[in-house]
Amino acid sequence: MTTPRIKSGVAGLDQLLLGGFLQGESILVEGLPGTGKTTLGLHFILQGIAEGEPGIVITFEEFPAQYYRDALNFGWDLRQLEKDGRLRIVMTSPEVLRSEMERPGGLFDKLTHELGARRVLVDSINFLHKIKEDLTTQRELINHFINGFKRQGITSFLVKDIEGDSLTHWGMYSVDCYLRLTFELVRDYQRRRLIEVFKARGQKHVYGQHPFAINEDGVEVYPMSLPEPVSVEPKDVASEIRRVSSGVSGLDEMLGGGYFTGQTILLAGTSGTGKTNLALHFLAKGLELGETCVYYSLEEQGGNLLRHARALGLDLAAALQEERLVVLNVPSAGISEGEFLFLLRRSLHELRPQRLVIDPISFLNNIAASPGTAHLTFQAMVRTLHASGVTTLCTSEIPEMVGNFKLSDSNLSYLVDTVIVLRLAEIETSIRKAIMIIKQRGSSHDRNLRELLIDNQGVRIGEPFLSHEGILAGHTHRRAGGEPNKILIVDDDPRMVELIKASFRDERFTLVDCGDGETAGRPR
Template sequence: MPEPNQRMNTGVPGLDDILQGGLPGGEMYLLEGDPGTGKTTIAMQFLLEGIRRNEPVLYLSLSEPEQELRRSADSHGWDFSVVPVVEFIPDEASLGSDEQYTVFHPTDVELSSTIDRMSAEVEKAKPTRLVIDSLSELRLLAVDNIRYRRQLLALKRFFAGRRTTVLMLDDRTSDGHDRQLQSIAHGVIRLEKLARTFGVTRRQIEILKLRGSTFREGFHDYNIHYEGVIVYPRLVAAEHSTTFEHTVVQSGLPQLDKLFGGGIPRGSSTLIIGPTGSGKSSIAMQYAYTAASQGERAIIYAFDEVLRTAQERAEGLGLDVRPLIDAGTLAMSQVDPAELSPGEFIWQIRRDVEDRHTKLVVIDSLNGFLNSMPGETDLLLHLHELLAFLNQKGVVSLLIMTQHGLVGTMQAQVDVSYLSDTVLLLRYFEASGRIRQSLAVLKKRVGNHERTLRELTFQDNRIQVGEALEDFQGVLTGVPTYLGNRPPDSAVGSSQRETFLGN
């Protein structure tokens, strides 16, 4: 049996993390939330974790029949028959004409008698873990708030010294905010649902209080899966500092590596920004392919493109990614922003880095990530912690962002350039009646980089980066001017002319 105040695992993945080790034992806790937020599921996981640890447990149900609880457990693949359940709800005989104005048996109408029955069941079972579901039924039995509070205080005194950790469920159907109950409980956990105009409901959990204990404050995303409730703790990058070798990652394209001053430093983030179709994803794929070919695990999170299309595009550029995927050094994950919360997405990246030792992460694109967020402010906060975490782990992160427009002045959904260590800009431009592409490194926090523009081409089934476009001005405007001594069509005659004209 756990000692008083000893941390008890809740059985809910991620919840013990934000509780800094679990719930202090021997106390009363309030788990509140609207109907459908997963309170009963968490309560089941809490008791099943006690069963796994050979602890006596008890479920006191005032709202749901035992049969419904069993069916709910079956939907998650759990054997709930190992958990003792005591019902405080009427049977068929109690619904006669003389008793039609109450949902409780006549002997249980008074709150005090119900408390007495609950106390007797606890005395008999002597559980280490106890669930009371739900306090809304007790509130209905109370004549007034004063009596309700006094009975709850009496219940708290009853459990004091018994080494029983009590989880009280409340669906907030009365007034939505029971301050009396929150003040009595040792800790308060709140579950919330946030409606979205499209896609799945976003769920968040918050620890409102935990007396005498530290916990991770703020909102944390969670979901209800077949495995039960899974919490995705808010990422705090400062908690994940580590050491790594400060080398550079190369692309396998010498001219592109020259732009970056030799390569992209490990533990840095690079923003690849430009209009749609300008080659952003192809360049990111080139880096991921090269890293995976050298035995370092790389992963691409695709928001905007079907994986089959991305693989076919890579193979069309001479990047045979399928053997690397089969070998496990390259992974590609399809992300649906309508089905995934930001917290769950960041948790997936964290697991890939910490558990699978991933060294290069591609997010394609930030536009898709933005669509999964409730607001731009949250996006920037999530990205700030994510990039700081990846940098401290020595991971190279490539972030793709599509700008609105094709040539000339362009706009992005949100400015994230200041969060990135390096910015690679891609642009379309027109010359000799043909649409071409250029790229340049605008910013690099660590080390030197070229301040030139180079042409990007896709020919001969591969990505090619040309020489610096030194004889042209206004390339970023979309309509460049040739500044050489002779017309480019007949007089350049150099590798630069061939690069620029694509001949």
């Protein structure tokens, strides 16, 4: 017989636990002061009350009035719940609690039967050392408390402050589920909260550390990875793969008919090459077809975006007002990679867009705690996007205007379906834009390096660059008469070099691998 699951009161934590805690088990949450242990415990108690399971809070230090005051910051009226007979907050000592639990018909038995309590929060078990200081006896005491709760069918949530840097080994052995909260310094100036499920006896769970936040609603947990992609049940996604227009007819021709539905596209280029312009045309075409579109912006506010679009001859004001176009501004500071994934999943579930733009996706490198977590975030993001069926265009900034051309930061180019590169080229004292399709999964495409024209006639795709070479590498020069056109590849990732070579087949051009930035210009 399967043990029933009970909700923790925090959706992200339930996802890490693959459905919630096991009913009747013992849970230990450990962390430094201020990491959110008591708040998480109150979520657990309030979730039970919402499901018709009254709860008990046992405190060894704080008066009930302090709980009333602190809980009101999250909109929780604990005093009213006590008046309604659905909650009881009891301040006592470990000695008295132990005595009452051992005595049949004692105070704890009476409270349990009067309320019909099924959940209890004990805050905190650090005070057990006041009874016995040696760890062996403390472990026996905690086992005594846990077994007492289990005999009455109560799920217990125990809180403990971390003492030093070591894990509480006796606590981990005694309880069924062990969670740890930390508050780590990242990038030398910012702290972020992390939660980890170390142990969940009798159930599978998601491993690793995951960001969480404490806001006006309490605790929110942002799973970094899940065993299966989150299904957001997109609307109007055809069962068969079809083409969707990029919004620029010449680019559709280069793509062999447009993007595929549900694809994730990377549009990479230096500043001023037209990335946002192409993204706006992509959205405008979707709106013209009656689709719902979402624009995640790190740089453009809604008003600025409208002005930018209007300068291109695109009027998005009506769609924005009718909420067929939703602009979501993501702060580039003070947000974790896990929180971004949470916002993305929520917007896909609530809005169910057919087209999505993230401009620029490279901001994830700035907010990630490490290159490793940045890569995990990209992986989780692409899985989520593919599961939703939304066609997504991600812009990415290539910082160098000239010189070393490096596309493959965080290996994002290997995760997406289509890669388009934009470059600037100085030709005869003027700056011109170039566009090339590096990769398109599942389809043939134009392999020429072409001019990208953005003027009062809109966005157009021009002719291939036949008289110049070195544009892709940022070393543009006129081709010598009689010599084949050369495109220099400057990238220190050999896999990226092979990808470019495999995608480019045009007898009019010769690809030359120049290695990394230090050896640029010296073919190898």
